[in-house]
Amino acid sequence: DLVILAAPVRQNLALLSELDEYVRRPAVVTDTGSTKREIVDAARLLPPRFRFIGGHPLGGAAVSGLEYARPDLFKDRPWLFTPTSDAASEPLDRLMSFATALGAVPEVVDVDTHDRLLAFVSHLPQLTASALMQVVGEGVGERGLGLAGRGLVDTTRLAASRAEIWKDIAATNADEVGRALDVLIDLLGDLRRDLETGDKLTDVFRQAEYWRRKLTGSTS
Amino acid sequence: DLVILAAPVRQNLALLSELDEYVRRPAVVTDTGSTKREIVDAARLLPPRFRFIGGHPLGGAAVSGLEYARPDLFKDRPWLFTPTSDAASEPLDRLMSFATALGAVPEVVDVDTHDRLLAFVSHLPQLTASALMQVVGEGVGERGLGLAGRGLVDTTRLAASRAEIWKDIAATNADEVGRALDVLIDLLGDLRRDLETGDKLTDVFRQAEYWRRKLTGSTS
Incomplete structure (x- = not known):
């Protein structure tokens, strides 16, 4: 009763259109794609037995393949969910518990944002x-x-x-x-x-240094 | 008898113009700046007792300051020298031995290159x-x-x-x-x-992947 589409974005879109054919029972459906507007839009066409909420786990590694599977892939990393305003709260609660169980930190965010x-x-x-x-x-x-x-x-x-x-x-x-x-x-x-004068360079480097400190303060 | 200018590039240029005043004996002079054409040009004005050869050690760390000094800073890293065509071989030999003694790999390269x-x-x-x-x-x-x-x-x-x-x-x-x-x-x-079609993206990503493999094959 939980379907997770974890293929590349446009394959997920194709899988979504075939869901009705392969999954006959009611289910909460989510995905793990890196962009959310298209799939959230497409999910509006699903039969009512499916409750779709877009998802995006921000863990992940540079390498892919089953041989690189590891239990801490999502540990302490954000897992974003993009429910539509008309979504019931129960499917979202279930997905957030699922993400939490994998060690991730679930967070709700607007799909455009x-x-x-x-x-x-x-x-x-x-x-x-x-x-x-x-x-x-x-x-x-x-x-x-x-x-x-x-x-x-x-x-x-x-x-x-x-x-x-x-x-x-x-x-x-x-x-x-x-x-x-x-x-x-x-x-x-x-x-x-x-380049010759370096005024803009000085400006950009100083701001970049500032943001870099914010970035590493928050992730490393 | 060996003078190494290790300040930022334009401070090195300033130091070069004061060398005559502070160093009275013959000396081999080099620098460690990241650009070479300007300082090699400027060095043509040095009195003949100085033999200048531009240098650029490619070791280095993200942090600076005496407290971060470490003995392996240049180990196995290239140290580029940019002698002019009229340079005698003895000063270059001396600089290359010096770089080798610090663990670096000296290499001669044309200043424009x-x-x-x-x-x-x-x-x-x-x-x-x-x-x-x-x-x-x-x-x-x-x-x-x-x-x-x-x-x-x-x-x-x-x-x-x-x-x-x-x-x-x-x-x-x-x-x-x-x-x-x-x-x-x-x-x-x-x-x-x-962005919509992704032809150029595919092209760039494939070439980038190719060069990335060359890069990590050669440095890490």
Whole structure:
């Protein structure tokens, strides 16, 4: 009586449309995708015996596959749920207990807010890391990469991610990710025009240092 | 008889101009700055008793200060030297022995090549990490940062760097850093326009994954 869709985002959308055929009994349905608006919208078409609440566990590892399964994957990590305003409270309670049982910290968030926040804290960093790795690799070649230090290695760790999963995420959150990308592109343009004088650079570095302290204060 | 200028880039340039006054004996002079063209040019004005060869040790840590001194800072890391074509071989030999004695791996590189390569493997990642941290922090605020995972934390580790040092680096390598930034900005623009379809994303992610494997094969 609990169905969890844990495939990439657009496969989850396809699975949702087949649910009526394969699951005959009433069930609480959730998913674990990184974007929430499309699937929450699509779930409105489910037969009334299904109670859908979007979910997004923020644990996770860089590697995938059953051989990397580990019991502490979600431990102390947020698990976001995006119930619609007309949702009954019982299905949500059940999902939150389930998340808690896995060691996660369940949290309720508005579906639009979810997609906007994740565009910034997850989708933008991923696209940036992959783009940066491609530009640097192409720019200097394998021998040049031998000069790289820990800085480049850390900055591009996300670039090991697989395209298939991120294609779905980008497509289903294109407006918010696009807006976040615009802000970054503009700021890089400002830095580019200011290299000789460094006023903007000083400004950005100081603010970045500030936010970095907030970030590590809250996660590491 | 060995002078090492180890201040930020533009302070080194200032020190170079005062060398004649403070060091009366012949000496081999080097520096440890992250950009090399300006200081190598400036060194041409030194009196002939000084033999200048630019140097750049690629070890280093995120933290600075005497309390963080450690004996393995340069161990197995490249130490680049940028001798001019008219340089005698004896000063270079001496500097390379010195670097070797500290555990580093000395390597000779053309001064223009140095500044181009470092623009990609070091300066561009630094500016990108700081800009990204500023955009994400500003975009979601302190509470939103609480949702960030290891991905954002790693991608922005460099954002803890200090503005003062990087202002000098950007100013003395503005042309090469500018070119590298242009390539990244263009690619992010391509990704931005392609979010819905994901063709460019697939392309970039696959190449990034390829370069990432080359990078970690060569450094970690």
